[in-house]
Amino acid sequence: MLKIKNLYAGIDGKEILKGINLTIQPGELHAIMGRNGSGKSTLANVITGRDNYEVMKGSILFNSIDLLGMSPEDRALSGIFMSFQYPVVIPGVNNTYFLRAALNAKLKHQGMKEINAADFLRLIREKLKLVKMDEKYLNRGVNDGLSGGEKKHNEILQMLTLEPALSILDETDSGLDIDALKIIANGINNFRNNDRSFLAITHYPRLLEYMKPDFIHVLIDGEFVKSGDASLAFELEEKGYSWLEA
Amino acid sequence: MAKHSQIIDSAISQEYKYGFVTDIDQETIPPGLNEDVISIISSKKNEPEWMLKWRLKAYRQWLKMEEPNWAKLNYPNIDYQAISYYAAPKPKEKLKSLDEVDPELLETYNKLGIPLEEQKLLANVAVDAVFDSVSVTTTFKEELKKHGVIFCPFSEAVQNHPDLIKKYLGSVVPTTDNYFAALNSAVFSDGSFVYIPSGVRCPMELSTYFRINAANTGQFERTLIIAEAGSYVSYLEGCTAPMRDENQLHAAVVELVAHKDSQIKYSTVQNWYPGNPKTGKGGIYNFVTKRGTCLEENAKISWTQVETGSAITWKYPSCILKGDHSVGEFYSVALSNNFQQADTGTKMIHLGKNTRSTIISKGISAGKGQNTYRGGVKIMKGAENARNYSQCDSILIGDQCSAHTFPYIDVRNSSAQMEHEASTSRIGEDQLFYCNQRGIPMEDAVSMIVNGFCKDVFKELPMEFAVEAQKLMEVSLEGAVG
Numbered sequence: 238m239l240k241i242k243n244l245y246a247g248i249d250g251k252e253i254l255k256g257i258n259l260t261i262q263p264g265e266l267h268a269i270m271g272r273n274g275s276g277k278s279t280l281a282n283v284i285t286g287r288d289n290y291e292v293m294k295g296s297i298l299f300n301s302i303d304l305l306g307m308s309p310e311d312r313a314l315s316g317i318f319m320s321f322q323y324p325v326v327i328p329g330v331n332n333t334y335f336l337r338a339a340l341n342a343k344l345k346h347q348g349m350k351e352i353n354a355a356d357f358l359r360l361i362r363e364k365l366k367l368v369k370m371d372e373k374y375l376n377r378g379v380n381d382g383l384s385g386g387e388k389k390h391n392e393i394l395q396m397l398t399l400e401p402a403l404s405i406l407d408e409t410d411s412g413l414d415i416d417a418l419k420i421i422a423n424g425i426n427n428f429r430n431n432d433r434s435f436l437a438i439t440h441y442p443r444l445l446e447y448m449k450p451d452f453i454h455v456l457i458d459g460e461f462v463k464s465g466d467a468s469l470a471f472e473l474e475e476k477g478y479s480w481l482e483a
Numbered sequence: 484m485a486k487h488s489q490i491i492d493s494a495i496s497q498e499y500k501y502g503f504v505t506d507i508d509q510e511t512i513p514p515g516l517n518e519d520v521i522s523i524i525s526s527k528k529n530e531p532e533w534m535l536k537w538r539l540k541a542y543r544q545w546l547k548m549e550e551p552n553w554a555k556l557n558y559p560n561i562d563y564q565a566i567s568y569y570a571a572p573k574p575k576e577k578l579k580s581l582d583e584v585d586p587e588l589l590e591t592y593n594k595l596g597i598p599l600e601e602q603k604l605l606a607n608v609a610v611d612a613v614f615d616s617v618s619v620t621t622t623f624k625e626e627l628k629k630h631g632v633i634f635c636p637f638s639e640a641v642q643n644h645p646d647l648i649k650k651y652l653g654s655v656v657p658t659t660d661n662y663f664a665a666l667n668s669a670v671f672s673d674g675s676f677v678y679i680p681s682g683v684r685c686p687m688e689l690s691t692y693f694r695i696n697a698a699n700t701g702q703f704e705r706t707l708i709i710a711e712a713g714s715y716v717s718y719l720e721g722c723t724a725p726m727r728d729e730n731q732l733h734a735a736v737v738e739l740v741a742h743k744d745s746q747i748k749y750s751t752v753q754n755w756y757p758g759n760p761k762t763g764k765g766g767i768y769n770f771v772t773k774r775g776t777c778l779e780e781n782a783k784i785s786w787t788q789v790e791t792g793s794a795i796t797w798k799y800p801s802c803i804l805k806g807d808h809s810v811g812e813f814y815s816v817a818l819s820n821n822f823q824q825a826d827t828g829t830k831m832i833h834l835g836k837n838t839r840s841t842i843i844s845k846g847i848s849a850g851k852g853q854n855t856y857r858g859g860v861k862i863m864k865g866a867e868n869a870r871n872y873s874q875c876d877s878i879l880i881g882d883q884c885s886a887h888t889f890p891y892i893d894v895r896n897s898s899a900q901m902e903h904e905a906s907t908s909r910i911g912e913d914q915l916f917y918c919n920q921r922g923i924p925m926e927d928a929v930s931m932i933v934n935g936f937c938k939d940v941f942k943e944l945p946m947e948f949a950v951e952a953q954k955l956m957e958v959s960l961e962g963a964v965g
Binding site: 285286287288289308309310313314318319321324325326327328329330335336338339342343346378379395399 | 935
């Protein structure tokens with residue numbers, strides 16, 4: 238599904254990622270762990286095509302298509318979703334309106350009929366239950382007046398609605414209390430199937446207790462220094478990162 | 484950055500869709516301004532002597548006045564002798580019904596999406612259409628008459644309701660108020676007059692549509708709205724003009740008088756030709772004085788404006804809150820794209836006790852546009868417990884535009900409560916990316932974010948105007964950002 242080869246990338250001329258190789262197959266959940274500043278979020282931003290990030294070398298293929306030449310919206314439409322570490326507030330733009338516009342952009346891209354307001358409302362009410370969100374959020378501005386935890390719920394709500402093939406979860410666990418974490422992990426687990434892939438970025442092994450990864454990669458200073466299965470998370474919890482540093 | 488400039492380029496090539504010229508027999512008087520010209524205008528309108536005198540007095544005062552230059556606007560000197568002060572479609576005999584209106588003219592209004600005929604029956608909006616210097620037609624007169632509502636061209640009101648005109652004309656905006664108001668008082672040609680009797684809730688929205696067609700002609704309309712005790716009226720105005728290389732002057736005056744317990748809601752969607760988007764050549768100079776008085780207690784005046792057109796906008800719809808417990812509101816969206824410059828805002832003058840005012844201003848600058856909010860809140864000595872809330876937000880799109888905010892606050896009564904909030908931001912790269920990451924294309928994202936930004940104002944507009952305003956915003960901004 239996703240194939241990153243020898244990727245060197247950064248921002249403002251500064252090289253942050255130094256030769257990343259990563260292959261994610263359909264149905265797999267990969268976790269990337271590392272300290273602040275190790276390049277985790279840079280990788281997420283480069284995959285999703287954020288402005289200002291430059292790729293110096295290497296390639297990213299998504300379902301055999303070269304992502305690097307595509308605009309952020311085309312990458313999104315081809316099935317890549319990112320749950321933002323800091324979801325953005327858009328005042329005055331109704332949550333329902335926003336999410337329906339996003340879904341309709343996707344449906345249109347797939348040559349399907351757009352969803353009308355009534356059907357959408359029915360759909361979104363189902364999805365709200367999955368992340369235990371109150372309906373009142375629907376009429377708020379996008380992320381406007383939401384707490385940190387509520388914003389993360391909203392991100393997962395969007396993921397469940399848009400049904401992407403690849404979901405990048407950028408520190409989705411940060412700022413969540415243990416109950417909220419369980420709800421979100423549960424929402425994601427129920428969404429997992431043999432076709433959907435995930436790339437979860439996190440500091441802490443905690444999220445991974447609830448959401449069993451197939452692979453864990455440890456990122457230090459822009460390089461994967463170790464990869465392993467779920468047990469690596471527990472090792473990291475015990476020993477921290479320093480034993481992996483050169 | 485390359486992408487940004489590309490998309491900005493495509494925005495710049497966006498055409499003004501109301502820029503056509505109607506080929507119609509026009510009667511114009513030659514350019515120039517003197518007392519003879521004013522007499523000609525007055526006699527063309529068959530005006531009584533007192534009206535001419537009033538005009539001439541205003542003209543003589545104007546001669547002694549100087550054009551204001553305090554606004555943050557750059558434009559070459561206006562040659563007031565090069566402007567023609569009167570243009571009218573022929574024939575100018577009084578029209579009895581729509582059937583007598585020149586079909587070219589009706590076609591013009593149809594092109595503008597202002598059907599004067601049957602469609603308006605469904606929309607339930609009474610329309611007065613002002614083409615250059617004269618009012619072409621007013622719809623729904625009979626229906627309004629049943630409720631005692633007067634809605635007619637200004638020139639007709641001078642003939643038929645001289646007492647009302649004498650009593651109220653210049654009572655809110657005196658002839659000496661400012662340079663452009665004085666000029667308007669001297670040469671105004673037509674406009675709309677509205678009178679709502681006591682206790683009447685006007686059964687439909689009233690609307691005036693202004694169109695400048697003739698070249699080298701100024702448009703100077705005058706609107707007067709009187710709401711008697713306990714009445715209510717909602718009034719809308721819209722404006723467009725052809726694309727011409729020369730700048731054209733529009734200097735209007737609007738006066739609102741709200742008596743006890745009455746309410747006037749005045750909404751504007753201003754879309755005059757903004758000038759050539761690439762060179763900045765041409766476009767309307769829009770110098771407008773709008774003011775309302777809440778004369779007695781519990782009166783309420785709300786101004787809502789969406790200003791997307793004109794090369795230059797100089798406009799400060801204001802409220803004088805004289806009656807105790809009276810309320811003034813100002814909701815504004817001003818957009819300046821390409822070479823447009825807008826200096827706009829409001830004045831709230833609190834005289835009565837427990838008076839309240841609200842100001843919500845949203846400025847949007849794109850291209851090389853320059854957008855200024857200028858607002859004054861004055862709490863006079865006798866205004867016990869006056870309250871004001873002001874919020875001025877600006878959003879910048881691209882890196883060549885600017886936004887400025889000049890709030891003036893003058894409080895002379897210590898019981899006043901004032902709140903002022905202001906913000907300026909670039910249209911957020913993070914907001915755009917967030918939308919894009921959800922598959923929403925750039926242009927849709929921009930218009931979504933800007934419309935969200937304007938929401939507090941749009942929600943004040945009557946339904947059909949709110950939709951028009953949103954669409955207008957999309958067209959005016961199309962591709963303004965990358």
